Amino acid sequence: MNNSIVDILDAQNWPFSLEWLPQPAYMVGGAVRDAILGRSREYLDLDFMIPDDAVKVARAIAKHYHAGFVLLDAERNIARVVFPHATADFAQQEGDSLLTDLHRRDFTINAIAYNPHTQEIIDPLQGCADIEAGLLRMISPENLQDDPLRLMRAYRQAAQLGFTIEPTTQTTLRTLAADINKVASERVRVEISYLLDSYQGTPWLKSAWEDNLLASFFTNANRESLEKLAAVDQAYNLIRETYPQLGEELQKPVRDTVKTTWLAIAKLACLLHPNPEIAEIELQELTYSRAEIRGVTTSLRLFPQFKKASYMSLREQYFLFQDVGVVFSATTVLALADDLVVGAMSGDNSLCVYVPLIDRYLNPDDLVAHPSPLVSGKEVILALNIPASPLVGKILSEIAIAQAEGKINTAQEALKFAKQVTGDW
Ligand SMILES: Nc1ccn([C@@H]2O[C@H](COP(=O)(O)OP(=O)(O)OP(=O)(O)O)[C@@H](O)[C@H]2O)c(=O)n1
Numbered sequence: 278m279n280n281s282i283v284d285i286l287d288a289q290n291w292p293f294s295l296e297w298l299p300q301p302a303y304m305v306g307g308a309v310r311d312a313i314l315g316r317s318r319e320y321l322d323l324d325f326m327i328p329d330d331a332v333k334v335a336r337a338i339a340k341h342y343h344a345g346f347v348l349l350d351a352e353r354n355i356a357r358v359v360f361p362h363a364t365a366d367f368a369q370q371e372g373d374s375l376l377t378d379l380h381r382r383d384f385t386i387n388a389i390a391y392n393p394h395t396q397e398i399i400d401p402l403q404g405c406a407d408i409e410a411g412l413l414r415m416i417s418p419e420n421l422q423d424d425p426l427r428l429m430r431a432y433r434q435a436a437q438l439g440f441t442i443e444p445t446t447q448t449t450l451r452t453l454a455a456d457i458n459k460v461a462s463e464r465v466r467v468e469i470s471y472l473l474d475s476y477q478g479t480p481w482l483k484s485a486w487e488d489n490l491l492a493s494f495f496t497n498a499n500r501e502s503l504e505k506l507a508a509v510d511q512a513y514n515l516i517r518e519t520y521p522q523l524g525e526e527l528q529k530p531v532r533d534t535v536k537t538t539w540l541a542i543a544k545l546a547c548l549l550h551p552n553p554e555i556a557e558i559e560l561q562e563l564t565y566s567r568a569e570i571r572g573v574t575t576s577l578r579l580f581p582q583f584k585k586a587s588y589m590s591l592r593e594q595y596f597l598f599q600d601v602g603v604v605f606s607a608t609t610v611l612a613l614a615d616d617l618v619v620g621a622m623s624g625d626n627s628l629c630v631y632v633p634l635i636d637r638y639l640n641p642d643d644l645v646a647h648p649s650p651l652v653s654g655k656e657v658i659l660a661l662n663i664p665a666s667p668l669v670g671k672i673l674s675e676i677a678i679a680q681a682e683g684k685i686n687t688a689q690e691a692l693k694f695a696k697q698v699t700g701d702w
Pocket of ligand 1: 306307324381383384388426
């Protein structure tokens with residue numbers, strides 16, 4: 278037995294004592310599946326099913342352990358207890374027995390229960406055999422119709438677990454594809470984001486698109502978009518090999534509060550309308566955050582300029598860096614992916630075009646990519662005796678460019694240069 282199997286199912290590793298669970302009580306869902314699979318989890322996310330009084334049990338545990346308590350669904354009797362390093366959900370069983378509850382779930386691998394009191398695995402739908410075979414098999418077409426988000430969950434879980442979708446299930450997914458439009462966009466967005474962030478997500482996004490699950494969210498996407506998406510993975514590998522630091526940045530989230538990585542931003546850009554304004558509307562409909570939308574629209578708008586980097590003057594490069602800001606890595610990978618699809622460059626040579634920009638970006642002392650102001654706006658206002666206006670920003674830019682060109686080096690020279698340049702205007 279693999280260590281992590283023992284870890285998740287062993288009540289000793291839970292954030293509360295087994296004594297708090299009534300008899301019978303069952304652990305269900307993803308934690309059981311992952312335990313059997315030997316998949317380790319950084320953050321414990323446990324689901325318990327209790328025949329009666331689930332909320333009462335959750336409340337008592339939260340109180341005893343001074344943990345957070347959230348009533349998720351008063352009608353269906355579901356509550357969450359939030360511990361510092363784990364979350365435990367307690368739900369009243371759906372239907373009149375454990376078996377009925379398990380039969381109402383999405384896939385066989387997610388319909389296995391574990392009784393921690395008896396240490397017994399309850400597997401009425403042969404989920405363990407499907408885990409062994411690496412197969413996502415629906416429980417029934419009706420269950421997929423009951424909550425059509427399950428259609429997207431199939432591709433997402435196949436990607437995350439490295440599984441394949443059982444053929445009859447995949448045929449059913451195709452047949453029911455239009456039902457995905459009945460689901461709240463926010464829930465669909467979460468699944469799409471998981472797919473974009475998953476290492477093996479690209480082939481499954483392609484599969485979901487071919488099965489017609491993505492068409493209504495990305496109306497402009499076509500076969501070429503999916504090819505470009507695959508090229509982003511290829512571009513990422515090329516970048517990572519030569520510039521590990523940039524590769525690492527692509528794996529970082531857009532913001533602390535937003536999980537989406539810069540690499541996922543570039544992939545998302547491939548599926549959207551190439552016009553950033555239309556892309557923005559598509560993203561708003563999918564309830565993406567402002568930070569994610571800004572990332573995608575900036576990379577779509579600026580990647581064509583990145584391709585011309587080799588011919589750009591220092592001044593043009595300065596403004597390009599100002600414009601792209603933190604979206605640099607996503608824009609680079611998108612530009613390179615576009616080259617790979619068009620076949621403009623092959624293999625190792627393909628990065629050459631972007632080397633001047635990347636070298637500047639990765640050098641913190643490069644004054645074109647990372648200006649280090651010699652003077653502040655306030656100092657310019659005082660020295661030139663002018664009111665605060667956009668002109669001040671323009672003067673500061675000219676100072677920064679002159680500094681990057683090596684024409685000026687001190688604050689004094691900067692103010693002298695400012696007087697001179699405004700005199701010329
Ligand atoms: N639309 C859904 C969502 C969830 N479930 C059931 O509820 C369990 C827990 O759901 P959730 O935590 O959302 O997913 P996991 O399968 O645990 O997977 P992950 O944690 O990777 O999202 C699932 O295993 C599945 O049995 C379901 O049948 N239909």
